[in-house]
Amino acid sequence: MATDDPKTLVSTDWLAAHMKDPDLRILDGSWFMAADGRDARAEYAQAHIPGARFFDIDDISDARSDLPHMAPPVEKFMSRLRAMGVGDGHQVVVYDAHGLFSAARVWWLFRLMGQDNIAVLDGGLPKWVAEGRETDDMEPIIRDRHMTVRRQAHLVKDVTQVSAASKLGDYEILDARSPGRYRGEEPEPREGLRSGHIPGSKNVYYRDLLNADGTMKEADGLRAVLSAAGVDMSRPVITTCGSGVTAAIINLALERIGKTDHALYDGSWTEWGASPTVPVATGED
Secondary structure (H helix, E strand, O other), X not given: OOOOEOOOEEOHHHHHHHOOOOOEEEEEXXXXXXXXXXXXXXXXXXXXXXXOEEOOOOOOOOOOOOOOOOOOOHHHHHHHHHHOOOOOOOEEEEEOOOOXXXXXXXXXXXXXXXXXXXXXXXXHHXXXXXXXXXXXXXXXOOOOXXXXXXXXXXXXXXXXXXXXXXXXXXXEEXXXXXXXXXXXXXXXXXXXXXXXXXXXXXXXXXXXXXXXXXXXXOHHHHHHHHHHOOOOOOOOEEEEOOOOOOHHHHHHHHHHOOOOOEEEEOOHXXXXXXXXXXXXXXXXX
16 A cells, blocks of 8 residues: 555545545546546536545636646636635545546646645545445535645646757656557547657656556556666656646656656647647657
8 A cells, every 4th residue: 555645645544534634625636538438527426535526627727728628827726726615724635537547637737836735546436436435426515715826837848848858858758658659559549640759758658657456556666667668767857648637647656756856748749749840759769
């Protein structure tokens, strides 16, 4: 079982023991690819961990961008979270319906907004349910709570910054997509994108960071995965994936092993693969 840390990852046992804490706030951060044919909000309405609020990754995003669920402006994040009754002084735990998938994206968004009292529930809803723990279908009673937001610009990178990092080699760029997509052997799930990866990037498939039950590997296991991928841990890291969701699992894993100099490329392959002005590599680079 992972060591409980309210700033990164907590177990189902930890959450069960803290359910009555007055300043605990639980978020359902479930999100699905279109091909999954699942409705995250509908599933939340049917059954969720008692007291959980639904965090809509697609809604709490930058509506001005053509790219999916880009990080929202500070004001929008503040207003949405206030309306959910989440604010200063709260300990937040976020989970998802996969086990450990999109919850890491919500964790990263909170960190981007200067809120670090947030942890991902290890194993998520599937583990909670498998252990016979309670769920319900009731909406929680909401009381507004002000949230102070200080955007941490160093935690996010744009296409220009990633392009420079690719050319200079001063960052490790880690791609969380499957090996087939990374090598350009599998088609992208989004139409109109080239296949392949950012030149100089390394493939750290997000599933390799997880155990079979959807929990995150222990620190030694995480280090072994990164080492096998040839990651130079002395360099700062930029994570990337299809649209900035599973990349955050790498960020969470890095934080778990004490590496704090990491950022996320928010546009990820949805932006890079559609841009004719940046190069694409295939194979093992």
